[in-house]
Amino acid sequence: MPFHPPRRALPALLLAGLAAPRVARAQAPWPDRPVRFVIPYPPGGSTDVIGRLVGNALGQELGQPVVIENRGGATATIGSLMVSQSRPDGYTLLLSNIASHAIAATLFRNLPYDPVRDFTHVALLVTTPTILVVNPAFPAHSLADVVRLSQQAPGGLDMASSGTGSSNHLLLVRFAELTGAKLNHVPYRGGGPAMTDVIAGTVPMMSDTLPSALPHLRGGAVRALAVSGPERSPLVPEVPTFREAGIDLINLPWYGLSAPAGLEPGIRDRLASAISKVLAAPALRARLAELGSEPGDMGPADYTRFVGEEAKRWAPVVKASGAQAD
Structure with missing residues (x-):
């Protein structure tokens, strides 16, 4: 038989029905205000270039501004820690990367966050090769020249990177191990400051990611000796790979989108869907190709x-390098 509530119960039921829409209306859809996107490096490096490119496109897709905030230092761990301690409401995001979420786990004795457990990882954004560049006045024109000159120099040769324990640093360490080159690592707080000193001749050479180095290469401010990909980059086809020079070395830094742990699955999936659309856009893919980067194809899981x-894969490399940070 159909249920007929008592007449005196009808006002209460009607009030309950009217209250539900008011509760729903009080819960604004995400995002309803600007989203902060933390890049854990100073402005000017490849991380910053890629982060701003993707962040701007993501803001257009979400319908809200994505505000870039550079928080560099300590091999990208300062900005990463800040995000891990932020509210998991979808309004603070991180450009996670190989340094902060793979290398740092072994580099730091007491890393203040867990690269997996303390974050909601949303998507892999891009991968990009590394390139070895020198000041135009530096006499080396090949990797063999670098090895020879480093062995002839009384104290070896200085070589800059974006920071201690960065993938650029470990590339140099591995290069020295494989060739016997005598190199003195000069760490900087990001690729931008390091490149400035290489151009000025303060440091003769550095390892940098291709997107960061490319404008300086095209402008003639630096020269390239080798790229770290499995094959030559179509952007600099004249530059040989390390393997072509007889050195079995491949290095492909990566960048992704992450948020604090505990992010609501609905927001996580909304972000992943937005990133998928952003990375599929022909204009963005063309721009990434111009930078020598490949778009990623990984969702949250x-x-x-x-x-x-990656954290496990890099652990023995970091230990072998002897690099350690506190």
Whole structure:
């Protein structure tokens, strides 16, 4: 038989029905205000270039501004820690990367965050090769020249990177191990400041990611000796790979989108969907290609697993380098 509530119960039921829409209306859809996107490096480096490119496109897709905030220092761990301690409401995001979420786990004795557990990993954004560049006045024109000159110099040769324990630093360490080159690592707080000193001749050479170095290469401010990808980059086809020079060395830094742990699955999936659309856009893909970068294709589950695997893969490399940070 159909249920007929008592007449005196009808006002209460009607009030309850009217209250529900008011509760729903009080919960604004995400995002309803600007989103902060933390780049854990200073302005000017490849991380900043890629982060701003993706961040601007993501803001257009979400319908809210994505405000870039550079928080560099300590091999990208300062900005990463700040995000891990932020509210998981979708309004603070991080450009996670190989340094902050793979290398740092071994580099730091007491890393104040767990690269997997303390974040909600959303998507892999891009991968990009590394390139070895020198000041135009530096006499080396090949990797063999670098090895020879470093062995002839009384104290070896100085070589800059974006920071201690960065993938650029570990590339140099591995290069020295494989060739016997005598190199003195000069760490900087990001690729931008390091490049400034290489151009000025303060340091003769550095390892940098291709997107960061490319404008300086095209302007003639630096010269390139080798790229770290499995094959030559179409952007600098005249530059050989390390493997072509007889050095078995491949290095592909990566960048992803992450948020604090505990992010609501609905917001996480909304972000992942937005990133998928952003990376599929022909204009952005063309721009990434101009920078020598490849768009990623990992969603939340795959990227989370990837970050954990990368931390394990880099652990023995960091230990072998002897690099350590507090």
